[in-house]
Amino acid sequence: MRVLVTGGVGFIGSHTVIELLKATHEVIIVDNFSNSDPEVLGRIATVAGQKPQLIEANIGNHAAMDKVLKDKHIEAVIHFAAYKAVGESVADPLKYYRNNVADFVSLLETMAANNINNFVFSSSAAVYGNPPTSPVTEDTPCAPTSPYGWSKYMDEIVLKDVCSATPALKGVALRYFNVVGAHDSGIIGELPKGTPQNLLPIIIQAVTGKLPPLTVFGTDYDTPDGTCLRDYIHVVDLARAHVAALDTIANQKTGNYSVYNIGTGKPTSVIELITTFEKINGIKVPYTLGNRRPGDPMACYASAQKARQELGWQATKTPEDAVRDAWRWQQHLQQK
Ligand code: WQD
Numbered sequence: 001m002r003v004l005v006t007g008g009v010g011f012i013g014s015h016t017v018i019e020l021l022k023a024t025h026e027v028i029i030v031d032n033f034s035n036s037d038p039e040v041l042g043r044i045a046t047v048a049g050q051k052p053q054l055i056e057a058n059i060g061n062h063a064a065m066d067k068v069l070k071d072k073h074i075e076a077v078i079h080f081a082a083y084k085a086v087g088e089s090v091a092d093p094l095k096y097y098r099n100n101v102a103d104f105v106s107l108l109e110t111m112a113a114n115n116i117n118n119f120v121f122s123s124s125a126a127v128y129g130n131p132p133t134s135p136v137t138e139d140t141p142c143a144p145t146s147p148y149g150w151s152k153y154m155d156e157i158v159l160k161d162v163c164s165a166t167p168a169l170k171g172v173a174l175r176y177f178n179v180v181g182a183h184d185s186g187i188i189g190e191l192p193k194g195t196p197q198n199l200l201p202i203i204i205q206a207v208t209g210k211l212p213p214l215t216v217f218g219t220d221y222d223t224p225d226g227t228c229l230r231d232y233i234h235v236v237d238l239a240r241a242h243v244a245a246l247d248t249i250a251n252q253k254t255g256n257y258s259v260y261n262i263g264t265g266k267p268t269s270v271i272e273l274i275t276t277f278e279k280i281n282g283i284k285v286p287y288t289l290g291n292r293r294p295g296d297p298m299a300c301y302a303s304a305q306k307a308r309q310e311l312g313w314q315a316t317k318t319p320e321d322a323v324r325d326a327w328r329w330q331q332h333l334q335q336k
Contacts, residue, residue: 001118001250002026002073006059006107007080008052009044010036011190012122012176015183015239016078018048023243027052028072030059031081035193043187060103062110069114076118076250077111078242079104082151085197086126089148100151101158108162117166119159120245123173125231125261125300127153134229134267135303138175138259145295156259163257170249170256177231177263177302179238181322182329189329190235199270200232200322203277204330206286214285216270218292223299227270231263231301234317234325238262244313263302264315277323 003020007013008029013036020027021044029041029052038054045051053072057064059081068074082100083089089096111119126149127142144150156173163171180200182189192201195211205211219226241262268276274285308314 001075001246002028003246004028004030004068004072004074004077005080006030006077007036007082009033009038009040009054010080012179012235012238013080014040014044014188015235016080016242017044017052018183018188019236019239019243021048021050021052025243025246028068028074029054030057030065030068032056032058035083037191040188040191047183047185047188058103060099060106062106065107065110066113069110069116074114074116076120076246077107077116078120078122078246079107080122082122084124084148086146086148087197089146089151093147096147096151100148101154104155105158108158112162112166117169118246118249119169119171120242120249121155121159121171121173123156123175123259124149124152125175125177125263125302127156127175128300130295130297131300134299134301135265136261136300137303138261138306160257167256172245172249172257173259174241174245174262175259176238177233177261177300179235180232180319180326181234181236181317182325183236184325184328186328186332189326189333199273200326203274203285204326207283208330208334214287215290216274216287217290217296219289220292221298223269225269225271228296229267229269229299229301231266232268232273232319232322233263233315234322237264237315237317241307241311241313244311248311258310260307260311261302261304262307263304265302265304267299267301268319273319273323276319277327280320280324281327
């Protein structure tokens with residue numbers, strides 16, 4: 001299919017573009033480079049053997065997006081372009097509701113005006129907030145605890161209602177758990193702008209000395225080693241889930257709106273991720289044990305049964321793969 005990928009030179013977007021090209025889809029990227037580097041396009045071309053078209057535009061610019069959808073004869077949209085820093089969303093909610101919700105609505109309007117009826121949406125496990133139990137299923141009540149999480153949940157509700165009103169529109173929301181790792185080529189990976197917000201990039205910058213030793217937030221949780229449990233999903237597995245979702249809606253094997261958890265289904269603790277990094281890469285991680293971070297759920301990991309049954313997708317990579325690939329990418333960055 002001719003697929004428009006918004007945010008396609010970003011971390012998850014670029015990995016998904018590679019998998020789409022490998023699956024012989026045609027890809028057009030729209031990105032405004034607010035949290036990405038256009039140079040990634042050349043690296044996508046190196047890995048995938050072909051260079052997708054890249055158009056600089058804001059998804060909220062109706063005229064610009066209308067032109068892209070028309071000129072490029074788009075048949076499907078995979079939507080990544082959004083802000084994703086939980087802490088920043090608390091400090092600047094309007095930035096998040098404008099970009100993640102208002103501009104999302106504008107994109108759906110532009111798609112409707114062009115009768116484009118295949119849509120894969122990048123949602124997040126943040127819609128669950130602090131889930132009472134794990135593994136989390138798609139029926140676990142949604143109770144976001146940040147404007148970021150609320151923005152993703154609002155988008156899901158908008159998409160569900162638009163799909164209900166438009167039987168021809170097929171929408172899928174993928175709720176990502178904690179995304180980690182990098183492409184095994186070593187030339188594409190996460191490029192956190194400013195200070196990283198998430199555990200694995202923080203581990204890596206503590207190792208390189210760009211950041212001070214990291215603090216493990218809490219060791220007194222009711223978990224096997226006292227530290228929080230999360231579901232660390234490799235970015236390449238996540239990318240492949242988008243291709244599976246696109247294929248599924250194109251053949252409309254399910255109803256016209258579905259939600260899927262995209263995770264490994266296996267919990268990993270903070271200490272386990274640190275010791276796995278040390279074991280696989282043969283490097284000590286400088287860290288200290290500290291107090292809990294307010295708002296952290298003790299455990300948040302997926303039941304990924306529904307994606308396996310309906311999308312025919314399951315994670316194949318492990319935290320070992322993720323820490324190896326992320327470190328290989330970091331070493332490539334350091335050589336640049
Ligand atoms: C993971 C674990 C921390 C840093 C958030 C968003 C979620 C998604 C992923 C976008 C927690 C611990 C972390 C540190 C630590 N983003 N930690 N020391 O909070 O699970 O999820 O990012 O979709 O929406 O909510 O990710 O990487 O911040 O933390 O001990 O210096 O690592 O306490 O247990 P989180 P995280």
